[in-house]
Amino acid sequence: KQWYQRRVAITAGGIIGAAVVRGVMGENYGVVAKAGSITTSQAFFLEFIGTLFLVLTVLASVNGKRGHSPGYLQPLAIGISIAVAHFYLVPKTGAGINPARSMATNIVANEFGDAFWLYIVGPMVAAFVGGIFYEFVFSSYYDNDETYNKAARNGAEA
Numbered sequence: 001k002q003w004y005q006r007r008v009a010i011t012a013g014g015i016i017g018a019a020v021v022r023g024v025m026g027e028n029y030g031v032v033a034k035a036g037s038i039t040t041s042q043a044f045f046l047e048f049i050g051t052l053f054l055v056l057t058v059l060a061s062v063n064g065k066r067g068h069s070p071g072y073l074q075p076l077a078i079g080i081s082i083a084v085a086h087f088y089l090v091p092k093t094g095a096g097i098n099p100a101r102s103m104a105t106n107i108v109a110n111e112f113g114d115a116f117w118l119y120i121v122g123p124m125v126a127a128f129v130g131g132i133f134y135e136f137v138f139s140s141y142y143d144n145d146e147t148y149n150k151a152a153r154n155g156a157e158a
Contacts, residue, residue, distance in 0.1 A: 007100065014104025028109035032094030032102045032119050040115040043093045047122035048129075050085040051097045055130030056138075057081035063139065099123050 022028050034043035058081075061074040082097075089095035096102035102119035106112055 010100040011103055014100050015107055018105045018108040022108055028105065028111075030094075030101070030105040031109045031111050032096045032106060032116075033111065033113055034093050034115055034118075035091060038092055040118060043115060044118040044122045046089055046093050047096055047118055048126045050089050050093075050095065051123040051126035052130045052133075053085055054078075054081050054097055055127050056134055059130065059134040060138065093119075097123055 018028070018030065021030075034040065038046070058078055061077045085097055086095045089097070094102075096119035099120045102116075102123075106116065106119075
C-alpha cells in the first residue's frame with residue numbers, strides 16, 4: 001500500500017472511533033485545542049517536543065543494532081513515553097502528537113480553531129527531525145561501538 005492509503009485508513013479509523021465514542025458517551029472526547037494561557041508558537045513547540053520524544057523512544061526501542069532481544073520492554077517504553085507526553089501536554093495543548101488522531105476527533109466535533117494547523121504540522125516536522133536526528137546521531141553511535149556490534153552479531157544483549 002502507498003503511504004497516503006495508510007494515512008487515509010488511519011484517519012478514517014480514528015473518525016469512526018471518535019464517532020462511536022461520541023454516540024455512546026454523548027460527548028466529544030479527545031478534541032485538541034491549546035489552552036488560553038499559551039501562545040500558538042508555544043503550543044507548536046510543545047507538540048513538536050512531545051512528538052519528538054515519542055519518535056526517538058520508538059526508534060530507540062526497535063533499533064536492532066542496540067543488541068537487545070525483542071520482548072515486552074519495547075512496548076512498555078513506548079507506552080510510558082506516550083503517557084508522559086500526555087500527562088504534560090493534555091492541559092496545555094490537548095496532546096495531539098499524532099495528526100490522524102487530532103484530525104479525527106476534531107472532525108467529529110467540528111472544531112477547528114485558528115491554531116489547528118499546529119496539530120498537523122508540529123508532529124510531522126517532529127517525526128522528520130526525529131528520524132534524521134536518530135539516524136545521524138544515535139544510530140551512528142551503535143554502528144561505531146564494537147560492544148553493540150558484537151552483541152548484535154551474537155543476538156544477545158551487551
